[in-house]
Amino acid sequence: MKNNRILFGLVLILLFLAGQNTYSQGILKKMKEAAKEVVKEEIIGDDKIKEEPSNEESSSSSSVSNTRGGGLTTTPPDVMENIAGAQTAFLQSNYTDARFSVRQAVLGIEMEIGQKILEGLPESVKGLGMIPDEDKVESMSIGFTGLTIERVYRTGDQQLRVTIGNDALMLSAVNMYLSSGAYETEENQKRVTYKGDRGILEYDDYSGYTLSVPFGQSSIFVVNGINFASEEEIMSAAEEFDIEKIKTELGEQ
Numbered sequence: 001m002k003n004n005r006i007l008f009g010l011v012l013i014l015l016f017l018a019g020q021n022t023y024s025q026g027i028l029k030k031m032k033e034a035a036k037e038v039v040k041e042e043i044i045g046d047d048k049i050k051e052e053p054s055n056e057e058s059s060s061s062s063s064v065s066n067t068r069g070g071g072l073t074t075t076p077p078d079v080m081e082n083i084a085g086a087q088t089a090f091l092q093s094n095y096t097d098a099r100f101s102v103r104q105a106v107l108g109i110e111m112e113i114g115q116k117i118l119e120g121l122p123e124s125v126k127g128l129g130m131i132p133d134e135d136k137v138e139s140m141s142i143g144f145t146g147l148t149i150e151r152v153y154r155t156g157d158q159q160l161r162v163t164i165g166n167d168a169l170m171l172s173a174v175n176m177y178l179s180s181g182a183y184e185t186e187e188n189q190k191r192v193t194y195k196g197d198r199g200i201l202e203y204d205d206y207s208g209y210t211l212s213v214p215f216g217q218s219s220i221f222v223v224n225g226i227n228f229a230s231e232e233e234i235m236s237a238a239e240e241f242d243i244e245k246i247k248t249e250l251g252e253q
Contacts, residue, residue: 076111077104110139114149117164117249121151126237128153128160160237163222164246192235194221195243201231209234215243216252 086101114137123130131152140146148165192201192211199213199221208226211234215221221243225234 077108079105079108079112082108107139110147111137113249114139114147117149117246118151120242120245120249121162122240125153125160125240126233128155128158128237157227159226160228161224162241163220163224164250165220166218194235194238197243201235203231211235211238213243215247216250219247219250219252221246 082101082105086098086105089095089098089101118135118137121130131154134150134152136148136150138146138148138150146166148163150161150163153160153162188203190201192199194211194213197213197215199211202210202212204210208224209228209231210225211221211223213221221241223234223238223241225237228234228237
């Protein structure tokens, strides 16, 4: 009964938010405050993605290989459709379908926010052009953790990769470093300030420079540059991103 009341409350929250003109600019923050623990602990529980059984044996024994096919479409879930589906399923006491529809609605909202953030990123940085086919928006749709937005810029052997998202492990490691003096002597790590926010700049001979900047309550901005000549060059490239706009879209201000 407790879970049913919680589910009904979450459906009402989604219905209210659906009346807004946009899902960005603070909507994610409202949903975090109202539903984060509800979705993660009470509604979703301990659901985990199950690994599909391997079909290696059946594939190897087949004498015919696939030479045609257009793949799968990647259309994000329809937010309004899933909100309506959650409401209908709940009223019919079909709580399994109601829970699924709520998760799909949350996923759809996060995917739309991710696309808006991608649209606001520059198309080129320091002469490096974006690679549209490598744009990514990924979400775990569980309690608003695991949203990741990524864009890659590349020309020749030089590459810049920008990642924005809620990565608990990465965020924890960066915050631990920033709050401790234990790694002051590490010659390949240093504290930096990026547009008023504290961050870490790292260098590795294989992966190049990596700037990590936590912001808000749960988000992080990461810039990785390969074959950049100096830390000044990678920091200059990072300056071309409007982190304040990103914060606004994620509701982290």
